[in-house]
Amino acid sequence: MAERCARRFAVTETKPSLKIPGRTHLTRNKSKRFGARTGASGKAKKSQSTSPTPAKVWRTGPKPLPVRPGTNAPSPAHGPVFRHPTNNLVVLYGFHAVREALRGKRRKSLDIYATEAAARRLEAEIAGAGLSPHIVTAEDLARRLGTGAVHQGLMLETLPLPPLDLSGLVSQSGIVLVLDQITDPHNVGAILRTAAAFGVDALVTTERHAPELAGVVAKAASGGLEHVAIVRVVNLARALEELGEMGYLRLGLDSEAETSLAKIALWRPLALVLGGEGKGLRRLSRENCDVLVRLDMPGAIKSLNVSNACAVALTLLHAGTTIGSIPI
Structure with missing residues (x-):
């Protein structure tokens, strides 16, 4: 054991110039002490620093917009954070x-x-x-x-517009539109735009079987949604009864009606009732109208899209072309 330790100690003390044929140099290369690598020539490569080097950040997509005073920062790469859709949004x-x-x-x-x-x-x-x-x-x-x-x-x-009921209507033009389950948002939006242009007081529609008064409807209305009072009701037949009790003349627009809108005695306030696309006015809606009227169409086609029919009817009402004891 003592001899073995002596030999081991002797190897450790070998001078750097001593080489043993056929064997690797026994003297340690100090450059290898910290893990340096050697190339093909046997020379040690420069050791790399252990401190992390910040990675270069590459931007993709369009250049961010500058932030103007009074505005929030441009949206980050992952996009802006929008509110989750709710019934109150x-x-x-x-x-x-x-x-x-x-x-x-x-x-x-x-x-x-x-x-x-x-x-x-x-x-x-x-x-x-x-x-x-x-x-x-x-x-x-x-x-x-x-x-x-x-x-x-x-x-x-x-937030949604404040709710309004029939008792809260303020009559200015004396005209109210009533929609009987018109479901197409573009039609409802176009009707709202026309109603705002003609100064209609309010639009009465059902809670169900009617589009949301936002998004497509608001876009098609082109701002008209903000200028016409909206009344949403559960029972349209009952709402028509209530309008009658309030003194409104209830006109149901029907392409098959016998009476022309241009040849009827009218008074204000009045409610113009418009039926849904294709099916028209429902039975209870018809029964709760004072009179059914049609638009005179001289051409081969006798009916119009509901939003177009609404515009023509309001034009007649405001042009004074109707004949009656109390012209409007």
Whole structure:
């Protein structure tokens, strides 16, 4: 054992110049002490630093938009954070729908998301509503609204309009529109736009079998949703009875009616009742009208799309072409 230890000690003490034929040099290379690697030439490579080197960050996609004073930062790479859809959240999009909602101040606006160009177009209205726009891209809005939504770079998150019942109607023009299960959002939006143009007091519609008064309806209404009072009822027949008790003349528009709208005695206030696409007025709705009227169509086709029929009827009512003891 003592001899073995002596030999081991002797190897350790071998001078650097000593080489044993056929064997590797026994003197340790100090450069290998810390794990340095050697190349083909046997020379040690420079040891790498153990401190981490910051990785270079590469950006993808469009260059971020600059942040204007009074605006929120552009959306991050993963996109902006929108509110989760709830029954108490209304989403409006499109230039006119958003602009009129901001101007009207009938509803509580929560947040607005806009491209930089769109935010500049509505800078005064946004500031007037006390909002700071979230700058986003058109692609961000398309992901939230769907690729078919014509958002024009604008989306507004708001609370619903305050509810209104028939007893709260304030008559100015003396005309109310009643929709009997019209389900197409584009038709309802077009009717709202026409109603706003003709100064209609209110639009009465059902809670069920009617589109949500937001999104597509608001876009098609082009801001009209903010200028017409909305009354949602559970029972339309009962609502028509109540309108009759309030003194409204109830006109049901029906392409098969015997009486022409242009040849009937009218008075205000009146309620123009419009039937759903294809099926028209339901039985109880017809029974709760004072009179059914038609539009005179000189051409081969005797009926119109419900939104177009509404526009023609309101034109007749406001042009004074109706004949009656109390002209309107």
